[in-house]
Amino acid sequence: MKVGLPKGTRDFGPNEIYKRQYIFSIIKKYFRLYGFAPIETPAMENLSVLMGKYGEEGDQLLFKVLNNGDYLSKVSDEVLQTKDSQALTKEVSKRGLKYDLTIPFARYVVMHRNEINLPFKRYQIQPVWRADRPQKGRYQEFYQCDADIIGSESLQYEAELIQLYDEVFKTLKLPVEIRLNNRKLLTGLAEKIGAAELLNPITVAIDKIDKIGKEGVSKILTGLELSAEQIDNIFEFLELKDLAEIKVFFQDIEIGMKGHEELTEILSFLSNTELENELIIDSSLARGLNYYTGAILEVKAKNSKIGSIGGGGRYDNLTAAFGGENLGGIGVSFGAERIYDVLEENQLFPAEMQVPPVIILTQSPDYHQYGFQLLQQLRKNEIISDLYPAGDKMKKQFKYANNIGAKYVIIIGEEEMSHQLLSIKNMETGEQSKGTLEEITSIILS
16 A cells, blocks of 8 residues: 555644744734633534635635535436536535635634623634635645634724734744735725625735746736726736825725724834834735635735735624624734745744754663663653663663754763762763753753
């Protein structure tokens, strides 16, 4: 049997796990500092929860889960004979792997409304799945680290989430651009050019400008049967760089002016805040997810060709989609996999990702029981330690200690046993010394 992994998935060894835990620990630290509480939702959701929330393109990227048992037994011959994959999927699959953490969170809020206080600030660090084409920085199984506030329309939270992004990436020592736009500007744009009914396809096209360039976007817009003048107006909008230009562009469009006002208020909250990273008003930022209704955010690393490493925005009607009250919300996500890749690419991980262990080596099986007793004493002092199995030559034992990155080895031989002293060697400097258990412990902990 040929052993392999499903495409778009990866194994993680100890070194990778230590680095990933480093990222998660920093993100989690600031989630907690900013008052977010943790929740978790299942890997699977009912397809009725997921479908129609991410746009047509997103629906196609959902992983569907086959029903239990003989899932074909209740499918009509008509559906089977027509070979209609969409109709067949509805018959054989009622569940799907979650595409993101936001929609399941909205479902959670509706189901647990009586248990939570508004505004409700929650964070989640869990895997999600997308049937996307695997490439550098893009996987089919990956972790998202989300922070959301639901139950308030206050724009203080937009400002707060910008600060959260800034703090996390400052601590990771990763320079980024934090890009900010407002979905109401895009709605106003469609209205201004007389194509309000094409808002979603126009937004999807604009969202691809970093990947396919102006010419590629123009080709898509032409395919929507927009005139040359309408397309010119769209590209004029994409060139807007500051609030003054945006205000002039939308002076006769109410929804566009509302977007301008919201951006102005967000920046006013941040007026006395010195951000480490660059905050940019980016009119071309679209983020194709259909549920965004206000501010939208995206984070890009400055020293990498990898795309977005974080993003989010305001959504005002997700809970209503599940039959709950219409609660305003906003949230952001950290793309842990891409952050990992960028930190690795730029060699930004700390030199030591974990506390190196202490390894006890014995020169003879006769000393192994004593070594085991010593191991318990080290662990009582909360020293990460291990005892190499008895019987191997010292050369092999030292090679093992080297390979796993041990900083110290404790050697037990005839001399150590007879004098009730321990030999300790610093594997980094080569320095050796002898001492009592208390003295050895002091050296390790110093």
